[in-house]
Amino acid sequence: MAMGFIKRIFTFGKGAVEETKPPEGVPEETIVSAPEVEAQPEPSSEAVEPPAAVAEAEIVEESPETAFEPPVDIETLPLSDDDPVLGAEIETAGGPASDDAEELARDEAAPVEAVVTPAETEAAIPPSVPSGHLPHKAGEQTETKATAEEATAATETAAPVAHKAPAPSDEIIVASREAEIVERIEEAADDAEPTASDVTTAEADEVTPTETLASELESEPSVISAPVGEMPGRADGGEAAALRESIETAEANAAEAATDVAPTETAEAEPTATPALPKGFSATERKPKEEPVAAPKEKLSWYQRLRRGLARTSSQLTGQIASLFTKRKLDEATLQDLEDLLIQADLGVETAMRITDTLASERYGKDVSGEDVSRIMAGEITKVLSPVAKPLELDLSHKPHVILVVGVNGTGKTTTIGKLAAKLSGAGLKVMLAAGDTFRAAAIEQLKIWAERTNSEIVSSKLGADAAGLAYEAFQQAREKKSDVLIIDTAGRLQNKAELMAELEKIVRVLGKLDPDAPHTVLQTLDATTGQNALQQVEIFRNVAGVSGLIMTKLDGTARGGILVAISAKHKLPVYFIGVGEGIDDLEPFEAKDFAEAIAGVAA
Numbered sequence: 001m002a003m004g005f006i007k008r009i010f011t012f013g014k015g016a017v018e019e020t021k022p023p024e025g026v027p028e029e030t031i032v033s034a035p036e037v038e039a040q041p042e043p044s045s046e047a048v049e050p051p052a053a054v055a056e057a058e059i060v061e062e063s064p065e066t067a068f069e070p071p072v073d074i075e076t077l078p079l080s081d082d083d084p085v086l087g088a089e090i091e092t093a094g095g096p097a098s099d100d101a102e103e104l105a106r107d108e109a110a111p112v113e114a115v116v117t118p119a120e121t122e123a124a125i126p127p128s129v130p131s132g133h134l135p136h137k138a139g140e141q142t143e144t145k146a147t148a149e150e151a152t153a154a155t156e157t158a159a160p161v162a163h164k165a166p167a168p169s170d171e172i173i174v175a176s177r178e179a180e181i182v183e184r185i186e187e188a189a190d191d192a193e194p195t196a197s198d199v200t201t202a203e204a205d206e207v208t209p210t211e212t213l214a215s216e217l218e219s220e221p222s223v224i225s226a227p228v229g230e231m232p233g234r235a236d237g238g239e240a241a242a243l244r245e246s247i248e249t250a251e252a253n254a255a256e257a258a259t260d261v262a263p264t265e266t267a268e269a270e271p272t273a274t275p276a277l278p279k280g281f282s283a284t285e286r287k288p289k290e291e292p293v294a295a296p297k298e299k300l301s302w303y304q305r306l307r308r309g310l311a312r313t314s315s316q317l318t319g320q321i322a323s324l325f326t327k328r329k330l331d332e333a334t335l336q337d338l339e340d341l342l343i344q345a346d347l348g349v350e351t352a353m354r355i356t357d358t359l360a361s362e363r364y365g366k367d368v369s370g371e372d373v374s375r376i377m378a379g380e381i382t383k384v385l386s387p388v389a390k391p392l393e394l395d396l397s398h399k400p401h402v403i404l405v406v407g408v409n410g411t412g413k414t415t416t417i418g419k420l421a422a423k424l425s426g427a428g429l430k431v432m433l434a435a436g437d438t439f440r441a442a443a444i445e446q447l448k449i450w451a452e453r454t455n456s457e458i459v460s461s462k463l464g465a466d467a468a469g470l471a472y473e474a475f476q477q478a479r480e481k482k483s484d485v486l487i488i489d490t491a492g493r494l495q496n497k498a499e500l501m502a503e504l505e506k507i508v509r510v511l512g513k514l515d516p517d518a519p520h521t522v523l524q525t526l527d528a529t530t531g532q533n534a535l536q537q538v539e540i541f542r543n544v545a546g547v548s549g550l551i552m553t554k555l556d557g558t559a560r561g562g563i564l565v566a567i568s569a570k571h572k573l574p575v576y577f578i579g580v581g582e583g584i585d586d587l588e589p590f591e592a593k594d595f596a597e598a599i600a601g602v603a604a
């Protein structure tokens with residue numbers, strides 16, 4: 001093409017974007033507003049990519065005739081004798097009760113025939129006795145408790161209505177009942193003391209063992225209470241005082257223990273009391289659960305994210321190197337072992353030999369440490385990568401600069417386009433996207449979402465439409481709209497599928513009809529996790545589509561990051577960016593030294 005004008009070269013990559021003066025505001029005209037896209041997605045793929053079920057539903061909705069229109073032969077369009085008729089379908093637009101309580105309930109239930117209701121009791125009180133003096137509390141009851149005989153006699157005398165003709169055996173019952181209650185109060189006092197769970201259990205139910213027993217006492221006025229109406233025929237203070245003391249001690253212990261219990265323990269306490277275990281056993285001490293403290297989310301720098309992403313690659317490699325060079329002088333066998341190891345780490349034969357040669361020239365016959373090897377490795381990898389670590393040049397005289405994105409299925413084309421659009425649009429460039437992956441409904445939707453997120457325009461068509469026709473249409477529209485950059489997505493295809501590779505060839509040819517230099521950049525995305533297969537992918541896509549630069553994705557968390565070194569050494573194609581995550585910001589310009597040091601595990 002004649003150079004009748006001066007091309008303005010826009011260099012896109014680290015630093016270059018920062019230099020660009022963004023025009024005011026975002027593009028006003030939006031070819032596709034993508035009205036269907038409503039939700040603002042998260043950067044993650046799950047958010048971006050509609051669920052398979054949705055995609056399938058959409059596909060099912062389409063009748064076979066409409067869903068898969070016979071591909072328009074782009075070669076017959078009116079541009080020339082064989083130009084395509086562009087698809088008419090192209091869319092353009094911008095506490096339970098405690099054991100004691102249960103027991104109490106049972107106790108209360110049993111003597112119900114013999115005990116009058118509280119109302120009845122009150123009604124039976126002689127007027128000289130204030131109702132407040134009724135034995136509501138255990139303490140009062142115990143104070144007024146006399147001997148068994150006195151109590152029985154008083155009951156018979158003072159409350160004949162309430163207690164009809166007690167059987168002569170009542171005395172015995174009273175005595176044994178008292179003894180039982182005293183024993184249980186002592187047990188309760190013991191129980192109340194030691195464990196947090198016991199205390200919290202009681203607290204959770206708001207019924208302490210002593211309260212329970214006090215209530216129990218209350219529930220049996222007919223048997224042990226002092227004679228009503230004749231005010232406390234005070235006992236001699238023997239058993240009554242002991243009982244009171246026991247209760248007070250138990251309450252005090254319980255209160256003390258309760259104050260030692262943290263609120264969280266109280267909340268989490270099991271409502272059941274721990275049974276007394278036989279000798280030789282011990283109850284597991286319940287430790288309070290520690291609430292996980294939410295750590296403030298740290299914002300990692302790009303370099304930190306790169307290191308983290310390549311940590312698996314690096315740790316595997318350096319671990320093996322360290323074990324190889326433990327107390328070993330550098331000899332021929334060691335060098336051979338190292339070379340094998342580096343080749344297995346996907347670095348490639350060429351780079352492996354570079355590293356071993358340099359190591360041999362520096363340290364042959366001497367002791368070598370893993371750190372020595374890592375340092376030399378980082379240096380040699382930097383030398384391999386430096387020539388390919390280039391910014392993506394944008395020739396903005398083209399209006400638009402056309403970037404065609406190609407690659408095998410799932411290598412991250414659509415996601416990478418979104419990330420690129422975010423950078424360019426963020427720098428103030430007018431970006432248009434073309435949804436050329438017409439095989440996958442989800443891919444079209446995915447790109448629409450990215451367009452919306454990045455304030456880019458989008459040209460899309462129906463599922464199954466001719467991808468070459470769409471690319472042609474998008475190019476025309478981008479020209480009319482004076483877009484700075486047009487990024488065309490394509491369907492993923494395996495490099496060994498001949499007819500699909502032929503379709504890709506056709507897209508390139510059709511774009512060339514509008515501008516012989518177009519597409520100005522053919523970007524191939526490579527998935528780092530695929531390892532050696534990526535070498536062949538580059539080979540074939542390069543031949544078919546004229547790949548001019550690479551972006552390696554999914555370098556986060558893979559142990560196969562070394563493949564980028566092998567590809568760079570073999571194909572010497574520019575590597576513009578690398579992807580270390582699914583988020584919009586997880587794409588960064590490729591820096592040879594940073595990458596080499598991260599892989600070799602060398603501190604910066």
Ligand SMILES: Nc1nc2c(ncn2[C@@H]2O[C@H](COP(=O)(O)OP(=O)(O)OP(=O)(O)O)[C@@H](O)[C@H]2O)c(=O)[nH]1
Nearest residue numbers: 045409410411412413414415492554579580581582
């Ligand atoms: N971890 C990680 N995931 C990525 C990265 N880039 C893309 N992905 C994810 O890889 C999956 C495939 O990405 P796409 O962008 O749909 O890939 P594609 O090449 O367009 O897929 P096809 O249209 O099927 O060919 C998605 O889940 C992306 O979120 C990356 O750098 N790191």
